[in-house]
Amino acid sequence: MVDALDLSAVAWTDGDIARFLDRRARLLRWGWAEPEAEKLADRLARRDRDRDERVSCTDCRHYRPGRCGNHRRAGLNVAEVGRDLAAMLQRCAGFDQGTTA
Numbered sequence: 001m002v003d004a005l006d007l008s009a010v011a012w013t014d015g016d017i018a019r020f021l022d023r024r025a026r027l028l029r030w031g032w033a034e035p036e037a038e039k040l041a042d043r044l045a046r047r048d049r050d051r052d053e054r055v056s057c058t059d060c061r062h063y064r065p066g067r068c069g070n071h072r073r074a075g076l077n078v079a080e081v082g083r084d085l086a087a088m089l090q091r092c093a094g095f096d097q098g099t100t101a
């Protein structure tokens with residue numbers, strides 16, 4: 001006998017899909033390669049569904065490609081933010097939800 005599959009646990013909502021597409025498009029505009037943009041957008045969609053409180057610079061209004069406009073509050077010594085850090089889920093004291101691009 002096959003166990004019933006709880007689709008609500010695996011199926012994306014319209015909101016999940018919209019956020020995925022928005023993030024993917026933003027990352028592509030910022031010059032990310034499509035596989036990396038999709039990978040991070042997917043990871044962030046799953047993060048949202050898991051109610052994980054960690055953030056990504058790519059969702060922060062202080063982030064510009066390669067730079068943090070709030071690096072002192074974030075505890076960084078320099079403003080430069082590489083893609084690896086931007087893609088990392090982290091807790092940041094300087095994070096503000098929202099992007100300008």
Ligand code: SF4
Pocket residue numbers: 055056057058060061062063064067068069070071074081092093094095096
């Ligand atoms: S404030 Fe924090 S989350 Fe926002 S861009 Fe700077 S380092 Fe990233």
